[in-house]
Amino acid sequence: MKRFSFTAQLLILFFILLLISSCLFGGIVIGRVKTISQSETYERLETYVDYTKDDWSIGEPIKGTDKNIKLGIIQGYYDFNVLSGIITYKSDNLDNILNGENLMRILDCIKLKPNSANHDYINSEYVEKLYYAYQIAELNENNHAYFVVIITNDQYARNFSTNISTQVITIFSVVFVFSFIILGLWGGAYVSRINRLKKHIANLPSSNYQEEYEDDGRDELADLSRSVELMRKEILQNELTKQEMLQNISHDFKTPIAVIKSYAEAIEDGMAGSDDAAIIQNQASVLQHKVNILLQYNRLSYLEKSEAFKECSMKEIIENVINTYRYQTNDIEFVLDLDESKFKGYDENYYTVIDNIVDNAKRYAKSTIKLTLHNGVLRIYNDGEHIDEQFLSGFKAYEKGSKGQFGLGMSIVKKTLDFFGYDLNVYNEEVGVTFEIKKHIQENIYTQ
16 A cells, blocks of 8 residues: 655545535534525515505505515405405516415415414425515404515525525635645645654764754654654763773773783793782683673673562572672671562572672772661662762663773663662762662562
């Protein structure tokens, strides 16, 4: 199926809606106009009856003088002594308006009562309707009552209805055309903005995310454009920090590798003893730690719920992690205050989370690291220096901290906790820093 542009879709939709509304509106207007035209015809007839009453009420003949409506006139009197009506005058055009049969039908419909009036219509074989209005005067001294009947065909009503309908259709058509033009121009301008944004997004990689984008509008498209611009700046910043990180990681890898190589060559040449192998082992451990961190971060991209989450004993996991650090760091005291709270997830991943937070705390702590677990909330405190305000809201994998350390470890923590449905909050205390882990208020889709 052929694809239509946004403007074409908008115009087609507008046309369909306008067509439906026109049919509904037209049906209502036509019905209403017919009623109004009929009322207008009766008003014309009755107005002429009242206008000529001074003449026909005493038996003087009147003539049809309304140029906009053909009037047929019947005058006479009714003798209430003998209950008989006498027609004394018929206008010359009466035969052109109705035949004798229709005249008798109209006269049969008139209720002859003194000082009465009414109007109505009859359906005719030759025209759609014949309208009439009549009035009977008061009784005179001879017990007579003069009457007049004004008759017209449906030409005036039809002309009136046609004129009104034509005006309505003309106005509606003008509004339709102008609306169509305005909508087309607006749609074209909107599509132009969309195409401009589309072209900008497509060109972002080729411009290395350097090309800025501005949209001064106040609608949703402008909001989307601003979001794209924020995304561009974020990507550009990430790319810059990633390049810096890669350079520094290369340097970090290069240093232990160079040390290992130089000591291995020295041992091979007999210039170093077997005791120097400890240096090689130490540098290999440093290198292994860096590689493990990179592998852990890379594995998070493939983290998925392969099996149901378990009830993990955080007390047991924390104690296992701390036991590996107690003998590595003699100048830092580890204080544990743990209850039996369980976290949903996988033991292996929570071990990595706690290990990374403690490793980070060990790097900054002066003398104390305290881990508190109560009622499903885990807090890890260290008495080191405060964290920069820019890092309190989150950790980025490629962003370097105040001591030149990249946020890979803390990014692993954040992504893992997000997956399990937990929040990581960081607070600068009066002295030191606290990392807080607790259940997200709105549960993760995997834990519902």
